[in-house]
Amino acid sequence: MTAIAESNGLWENMYQGRAAFVRYWGYIGLMLGATGLALWGGDGYTEDAYIFQLVGQDGLVWLGTGALLGAGLAIIASMARPEVVNGRIPKMMVSWFDGGALMIVLMGILTIFEPTSAMVSYENQSNLIGGNIVMTMNVVFLFSAICYIAYLFAPASFIGGMATAAAWAGIYSGGAALLLRWYESYLFMDGDIGHAPVSNLYEVFILLFCITAIIYLQWEKRYEAKAMGAFVMLLIATGIFFSIWLESVGQAEIKPLVPALQSYWMKIHVPLNFVGYGSFAVACGAGMAYLVRMWLESRNSKMVAVFPSLDALDQLAYKSVAVGFPAFTLATILGAAWAAEAWGGYWSWDPKETWALIVWLTYGAYLHVRISHGWHGKTLAWWTVIGFVVTVFCFLGVNMYLAGLHSYGRLS
């Protein structure tokens, strides 16, 4: 597909045929093992105990057995009927699983450098290294943004390559930093306040950067849309400055969860929402690229040659919305399910809920005019940009300016 993949035969082979097929089923087995451990391992499921089981001997036994069984069965199947290895799904999924595994391994390596429990306390978290990894992510993403912008002016392949590599490095450091933060939350107060790192603005910002970059890189890989990267990364860079500010005012500390957030729904509702937000950010990037390309065309600029065609940008914006909209819809529905369990009703016209509805209507209308009425081009490019402004208000503005039931996301 891409030049990089063709030049490297071994790499290519890892994601083809039997290698991909066996690994895919190995991962599936691993996940089934993890599910089995949750259901039947130990006495009854509690989240904190489960996490410790996962990294302990039980985890090794259950997950290892699962993975070996999955991979073993896959090898047998592939010998009995060699054509099974040509399925589409294993090829598609295995790189995602690999990425996730790599993040977990990175996190595991980083934990070696963490101070012992005795050296950190809730009151003084400055010894933890998670913040340094986040700062690495910040720097790498900013560097990536600069490279992407430089690429517009000097489309040399090495600048573009650096930009992409830096973006990937940012994703892995961000992902590993989040996982590390999860680990760190168990290091003090006797592990009493351990929780998934999606509980405050600082944490979800990291998540947002990573998801946005991942979605954008998929488009870059498949549709050679590198010029769009400058716009997406510019949005990420803006977010990074905001997140550095958050850290400077003490919002980066690990804090206990308020009772309303102590629910498994948090781990589902929040990340899914950010798949939506991230996609809308990418759509906005594509829309901005579209508008800039139009402007460049009107001035007969030579830079136009770097950009994907207007048609392709239009399509990419739509694709991003098409990824984000169902995710956002599902996230909102699951949010309603959580609200039904925690607040006494699935819908309370809380400001966050109402703004989520407004975001939903904005993108719903976008899809409506596009699919049913065949609109495209400039208007819709503007629509994605304005839609993202509405999204940002839903994400940040509501927390900063409006009170409501979501007030734990508030800046204090």
Add this chain to the structure above:
Amino acid sequence: MMRAMSNTTDYLKPILLRLGSMSLAISLLTVLALASVIGTVLLQNQDQADYLQQFGPIWYWVFRSLGLFDMYHTWWFLSLLGFLMLSLSVCLWRNVPRFMKEMRSSKITISDSAMKHMKHSRHWKLKDQSVESVLLAVKGNLKEWRIREEQRGDVSYIRADKGQYHKWGYICVHSAMLVILIGGWMSVQFGFRGNMSVPEGAKESEITFLKGTSTEYMKMPFEVRCNEFSIDFYPNGMPKEFKSNLTIIDNGKEVLTSDIIVNEPLYYKGVRIYQASFGDGGSDIRLKLLKLDGSGDVDFAETKIYTTFKDEATGITLEMSDFRPYNVENMAQIGEPKDFQDLGPSVDFIMRGAGLKAVKIRSFMNAFELNGENRGNFMQVSFSGNTQDFESMALGLDMSNPKEWELLQRFIVRLAGADLSNKKKANMQAFKAALNDVFGDQRPDNFQAMAMRVLQAVQVIPRLPWPYIPVLDDYDQKYYTGLQLAKDPGMNVVWIGSALLVIGLCIMLYMSHRKLWLVVRRQGGVVSISFVGLSNRNPLNFKHEFNEILSKVDDDVQALNKGDTV
């Protein structure tokens, strides 16, 4: 008669068409979105007095008549939603039959002019020969496609479809929204949602809720008794868990006892009971009243939270408003690592009396300790009555030790009789005399620390304008648990609609209807083959997919042809 009827349909039709039109739908959605914005900017369901103060009488009246203070339940907002439902229904009614028909019977043949307009196409011309093997090979390459064939004279058509059911996506999404709105209407119409506060040990069976601007009551078919309410704290003072132990009493019988916490409600007879809030449920409070009339007497006031204690002798009233068993504060200076300390129990009350400025006081029971040193009791005082305006006031004395109060009294008496020409010396002598008065020969070990406190207290206490200092002495805490009770018969309908919505969206956005035609025409000695393709969305991917299939078809044709193209 006939004519009249057709007339009505003539009138109705354009109206219905307009109701189902997209421009109406989009304008409805826009108005709905804008109205929703108002509701988030203007805080809903607040106290009417606050609104009046915020907007002034004219705007208050305007906003109130528009129902903006409870906007999401006004007739006009609900009619907007109603219109949306109507528009959705009309849209479905108009389009579903058409979609179904299209899905069922699509033409296999394709006209030459339609073929010309296809973006993806390829044409071959071969010398006359049997093309059966090509047709077979092509069909073999399109295993995952729905294939239909038709022969018309000299022309044979093969049509292949993938994702032909994508129109179900539209149907699902639109009916899902309708279902969700119906579910919402059922929730409002047949459900309820209200609050009840139950003090520990008490029973309650009535909920209150806001309807417009007035509070309404509703009897539940059972009683709820709160056996116990408890809060679990993290070491930094943040609450970790709010828990109520409840017993449901139905017809005088205890049917169910269970704990509830936030995120884990109780379900009984279709009603969900949620942990929503908590507060003081009328704790018993004993205050020590340290008299400042010079007598040094100490009185006690036995009272309860939410009641007013009236002291007959002075005419002073204490309106008890709140009690807290813990007050965890960060005692570190800015820049230092945090240091959380529990300052112990406190009680809030408003003190009023003739000739006194009314003040809100938070009185702490324990003496304040700093770096292990006893700095005496303190209280927080607010002249505005707002808790934000609390200012700390150190009393100096450790009130838990009655001897210290006595010492202060004696010190004041001794000071009054002292020669004030040398202040330091006078202080010293007066304090020694006071010590003797209180303790005689048996001075306590820590009398020096006590001296420091008394010297500080003498700067503060005699200057207080009050006839006595009320200090929290003892308490018997009682919480109330704030429950929310809700019945929602529409909820499951909403979930069904939601599932339908997500499924519909996925079909609509990810399934594209792709069509391929292979047309073989025999004319004279020449066979012309055309292969064309069309997709309703995702042109980038379809281009890829088409080219992949095309290269296979091309191979098949070339194999047959072996190079003798016309």
